[in-house]
Amino acid sequence: MSATPDPVELKGFNAQLIEEFRANGGKAGGPFEGADLLLLTTTGAKSGQRRTSPLAYQRIDGKLLIIGSFRGADIDPAWAHNLRANPQAHIEVGTESYDVVARELPPEEHDPVWAKVVAVAPGFGDYQANTSRVIPLFELTRV
Numbered sequence: 001m002s003a004t005p006d007p008v009e010l011k012g013f014n015a016q017l018i019e020e021f022r023a024n025g026g027k028a029g030g031p032f033e034g035a036d037l038l039l040l041t042t043t044g045a046k047s048g049q050r051r052t053s054p055l056a057y058q059r060i061d062g063k064l065l066i067i068g069s070f071r072g073a074d075i076d077p078a079w080a081h082n083l084r085a086n087p088q089a090h091i092e093v094g095t096e097s098y099d100v101v102a103r104e105l106p107p108e109e110h111d112p113v114w115a116k117v118v119a120v121a122p123g124f125g126d127y128q129a130n131t132s133r134v135i136p137l138f139e140l141t142r143v
Contacts, residue, residue, distance in 0.1 A: 004073040017054040026094035028054075039092040040066065040140075044078075045085035053079045057093075057140075060116045064100075064140045067117060072130030080104075080136055091140060100140040110137055 020028045021039060028037055036059075041052045058065045070077040083089060083102040090099050105113060114137065118125040128135050 004075055005071055014054055018052055021054060040079055041090040042079050042082035043086045045082050058117055060113055066138050067124055068136040069124055069127040072127035074131050074133060076136060083138055099143045101143050102138045102140055105137040113137055
C-alpha cells in the first residue's frame with residue numbers, strides 16, 4: 001500500500017510543472033524530459049472551481065488516455081473524481097489547447113488497454129503493484 005502524496009507538496013510541484021510546460025511549448029525538463037505530458041483542466045465535483053493537473057498520457061490504439069495512478073496511492077486522484085462528476089474538460093498538449101469529453105474505460109476495456117499501457121510505460125505497473133485499487137484509465141475525445 002502506498003501513501004497518498006502530501007497535498008501541499010503536490011500543489012507546489014504541479015504549479016512549477018504547469019509553469020514550465022506553458023513556458024516551453026508543452027515540454028518539461030528534469031524527470032519529465034521527453035515525456036508525453038498534458039495539462040488537464042477539470043471542474044471540481046464539489047467546488048465547481050477549475051483545477052489544472054499536469055499528467056502523463058499515452059496514445060494507444062488511436063485513443064488519448066490518461067492514467068489515474070496518483071503515484072500508486074490507495075485513492076484515486078482528485079481529477080478522476082472530478083471527471084466522473086463532470087466529464088467535460090480542457091487539455092493542453094504541446095502548443096494545442098482544446099475541449100475534450102472524458103470516458104472512464106469499463107473493466108472489459110480497461111484490462112487489455114492496461115496491458116498495453118504497462119508495456120510502453122512499466123512504471124504504471126509498479127504503481128498498480130503498490131495499491132489494491134484498480135488504477136483507472138480515461139479516454140479523452142476532442143469535442
